[in-house]
Amino acid sequence: xxxxxxxxLGAGVGVTxxxxxxxxxxxxxxxxxxxxxxxxxxxxxxxxxxAAYAARTAESDEEGPGGRQPTRGTLGDPDVTIDVRHAAxxxxxxxxxxxxxxxMDVWAALSGDYRxxxxxxxxxxxFDHHRDAAVRALGxxxxxxxxxxxxxxxxxxxxxxxxxxxxxxxxxxxMRSRAEWLAHPQxxxxxxxxxxxxxxxxxxxxxxxxxxxxxxxxxxxxxxGVRVLDLTRVIAGPVAARALAAHGADVLRVGAAHLxxxxxxxxETAFGKRSCHIDLRSEADKLRELVRQADVVIQAYRPGALRxxxxxxxxxxxxxxxxxxxxxxxxxxxxxxxxxRGFDSxxxxxCGIAHENGDGLRPCPLPAQALDHATGYLAAFGAxxxxxxxxxxxxxWHVEVSLARTAAWLDDLGRIDGAGVxxxxxxxxxxxxxxxxxxLTYVTPPGAIDGTRPHWTSxxxxxxxxxxxxxx
Numbered sequence: 395x396x397x398x399x400x401x402x403l404g405a406g407v408g409v410t411x412x413x414x415x416x417x418x419x420x421x422x423x424x425x426x427x428x429x430x431x432x433x434x435x436x437x438x439x440x441x442x443x444x445a446a447y448a449a450r451t452a453e454s455d456e457e458g459p460g461g462r463q464p465t466r467g468t469l470g471d472p473d474v475t476i477d478v479r480h481a482a483x484x485x486x487x488x489x490x491x492x493x494x495x496x497x498m499d500v501w502a503a504l505s506g507d508y509r510x511x512x513x514x515x516x517x518x519x520x521f522d523h524h525r526d527a528a529v530r531a532l533g534x535x536x537x538x539x540x541x542x543x544x545x546x547x548x549x550x551x552x553x554x555x556x557x558x559x560x561x562x563x564x565x566x567x568x569m570r571s572r573a574e575w576l577a578h579p580q581x582x583x584x585x586x587x588x589x590x591x592x593x594x595x596x597x598x599x600x601x602x603x604x605x606x607x608x609x610x611x612x613x614x615x616x617x618x619g620v621r622v623l624d625l626t627r628v629i630a631g632p633v634a635a636r637a638l639a640a641h642g643a644d645v646l647r648v649g650a651a652h653l654x655x656x657x658x659x660x661x662e663t664a665f666g667k668r669s670c671h672i673d674l675r676s677e678a679d680k681l682r683e684l685v686r687q688a689d690v691v692i693q694a695y696r697p698g699a700l701r702x703x704x705x706x707x708x709x710x711x712x713x714x715x716x717x718x719x720x721x722x723x724x725x726x727x728x729x730x731x732x733x734x735r736g737f738d739s740x741x742x743x744x745c746g747i748a749h750e751n752g753d754g755l756r757p758c759p760l761p762a763q764a765l766d767h768a769t770g771y772l773a774a775f776g777a778x779x780x781x782x783x784x785x786x787x788x789x790x791w792h793v794e795v796s797l798a799r800t801a802a803w804l805d806d807l808g809r810i811d812g813a814g815v816x817x818x819x820x821x822x823x824x825x826x827x828x829x830x831x832x833x834l835t836y837v838t839p840p841g842a843i844d845g846t847r848p849h850w851t852s853x854x855x856x857x858x859x860x861x862x863x864x865x866x
Contacts, residue, residue, distance in 0.1 A: 396478065399435040399807075400442055403772075407592040407779040411442040412449075412471055418478035421812030423486075423761045425751055428810045430478040432764060432803070433485045433840075436771035437637075438476035441841030441848075443778040444641045445472040448616035448843065450785055473844050480840040483823050485767040487837040488629070490820055491662040494832035498658025504528060504540060507569075507743075507757050508547035508555075514757050515552040516743045517543065518565035521654040524735075527564025531555070565735045569757050572746035572805070580798070581745070583729025589803050590776045591794035592783070595711045595719070615642025616843065620781065621864055622690040623648060623681075624667065628656060629738065629763055630797065631694035631722050632663030633770030638690070638777065639666030640839040640848035644865055648672050648681065649857055661831055664854035668865065671858035674703055680862045681705070685713045687864055690777045694722040697732050711790035718780040718791045720773050726796040738766040738797060745801040761817070764804070765797045772800065829853030 396416040404411035416438065422430030449472060483490070491498060504519040519525035529538055532546040532555070547555055552568035559566035575581050617638060624635035624647040632647075639645040645667040649655070652673065672680045685691060691710055693700055700706060707719040721727070724736025742748045742759055752758025776793035784791055825838050831854065839848040 396431050396434045396438065396476070399431070400439045403435065403439040403590065403775065404442065404779070406588055407590050407776060407783075409443065409446065409779045409782050411439065412445050412474050414438045414442050415473070415475045416478065417475060420478065421810050421815045422479050422482040422818050423812065424815045424817070425760055425812050426809045427747070427751065427760065427764075427804055428807050428812075429485065429760065429762060429764050429804075430482040431807055432768050433481035433771075434476045434478040436768045436775065437481040437484065437840045438474070440637060440771050440775040440778065441476055441843060442474050443775050443782065444616045444848075445474045445843045447778050447782055448472070450782065451616075473842075475842045476840060479818050480823055480838075482762070483818055483820050484837050484840045485762040485764050487767075488659060488662050488763070490824065490835070490837050491658070492835040493661070493829075495835075498662065500656055500658055504543055506540065508544055509756075510547050510550060510552040510555060510568075513552045514569040514743075515547060515555045516567050516569070516740055516748075516757065517559065518737050518740055520656055523654070524564045527562035528559050528566065531558035531562045531564060531566075560734060563735075565737060565740060567736070567740035567743040569743045569749055570746050571749045571754070575744060575746040580725055580729045580731040581802070583732075584726050584796070584799050584802055587726055587728070587794075587796075587799055589795070589799055590772050590779070591792070592776055592780055593792050593794075594783075594787070595707055595790040595792050617641040617643040617778075620644065620690065621688045622646070622692065622777075623684055623688045624692050625700075626692055626694040626722065627653070628659060628694075629663065629766035630769040630773065631692055632659070633767055634720065634722070634773035634777070635667065635692055636663050636665055636850075637771055637774040637839065637848075640850055643690075646670060646684065646860070646864065648684070648862070650674070651858065655857070660857065661829075661834075661854045662836070665827075665836065666850035666852055667855065668852075668860040669855045669857050670860050670862040672862050674705075677862075678703065678705075682713055684862060684864070685710055685717065688714060688717065689781065690718045690720060692720040692722070692773065692777070696735060697721070697723050697727045707790075707792045714790075716784060716788075716790055718777055718784065718793065720777050720780075720793040721795075722769060722773050723794075723796045725798045727794060731798075736797060738763040741765055741797040741801055745798060745805070747801060747804070765800050768804070769795050769797050769800045827853050830856050
């Protein structure tokens with residue numbers, strides 16, 4: 395099933411992927427959903443796309459006089475493998491991450507599930523401004539605690555609280571059943587969207603060379619020479635850029651001193667990256683200069699937010715013909731919730747996953763931030779697929795993924811008898827690396843190409859420690 399899913403993912407984005415050998419099977423994690431299959435399919439699709447990209451650039455290196463290309467396939471088919479257990483454990487990477495042996499706590503005090511008069515609602519308060527919005531929506535005073543929030547939620551319906559918090563600029567989701575979600579206008583809007591949308595952007599200059607810079611001579615890793623701008627926070631986007639870094643991409647993470655971060659996650663998702671700060675309110679030209687030399691830009695702001703600042707996909711294509719723009723959203727780019735803030739735990743609540751994964755009486759989240767991680771790997775896969783199509787067809791490309799569309803994919807994968815399964819063995823999948831934050835223990839990236847595994851060559855940097863410039 396997993397190998398077939400990978401083949402379908404390739405067909406969906408218009409590329410032919412090499413065959414993938416899948417090791418292991420579900421159930422791997424304790425859930426009624428086939429999370430191991432989902433993890434292996436998304437991470438395996440990325441690995442296969444990277445293998446295809448490496449083969450194409452290797453063929454390009456062997457061009458004869460006058461640019462003659464060798465016959466496709468003369469380099470041999472790559473041996474691409476993905477291990478289901480390894481992929482599933484990678485989906486739990488933040489749970490296994492340690493800094494000097496200490497685990498991280500990613501949840502703020504007010505974040506959590508609250509009983510309402512008719513069900514349950516989840517508040518996401520990891521950022522201070524989202525916490526303040528929830529407090530205002532519940533009519534509480536600043537500094538109120540979890541018990542105060544619980545009492546305020548108990549007297550109102552889940553839908554009332556959801557709308558009130560969203561209206562204040564916060565993040566919340568009522569627990570819905572699968573049937574309730576499928577009847578929702580946003581679910582119907584998502585039904586018309588591809589899992590990984592890959593489309594060509596309008597050509598600003600049809601004469602421009604859109605194949606990008608040639609890979610550096612003597613490159614050692616598949617994505618050497620591919621420059622990636624990471625404009626994302628939290629999990630899905632950072633995971634996408636981290637996955638590309640594991641295959642050799644030059645990833646520059648762009649943050650800003652005034653933007654909030656989840657302290658542990660900003661470290662755990664930063665392996666293999668460099669980090670700079672750019673304040674778009676006053677330093678937009680710095681970002682424009684980086685875009686002009688980039689191959690891929692990954693962003694996870696709410697739909698339309700960067701476009702309003704002059705960094706929409708069309709703007710980026712005008713700055714850098716041949717760019718690959720990757721947009722990650724919570725609920726997709728169409729429908730009544732297109733501009734709604736969201737996170738993995740909220741999408742699980744809204745889409746019926748938290749309802750079905752438990753007994754239906756109280757929410758039971760998945761044993762991984764699986765929507766985040768799958769969407770991250772699918773975003774990275776889409777980026778490499780777009781690079782492949784750029785090499786074959788030219789042009790600038792737009793990749794779109796969303797947590798809610800990924801949730802629909804998981805729903806389509808069916809159910810398994812995995813509720814009583816124990817946690818998988820992880821010791822052989824962990825590694826350590828010294829860093830500015832101490833000795834880090836982390837989950838190694840899954841997949842292999844011709845026996846070579848992806849890896850990170852540098853530890854997470856301190857935020858903003860590098861200049862806003864490419865390394866080479």
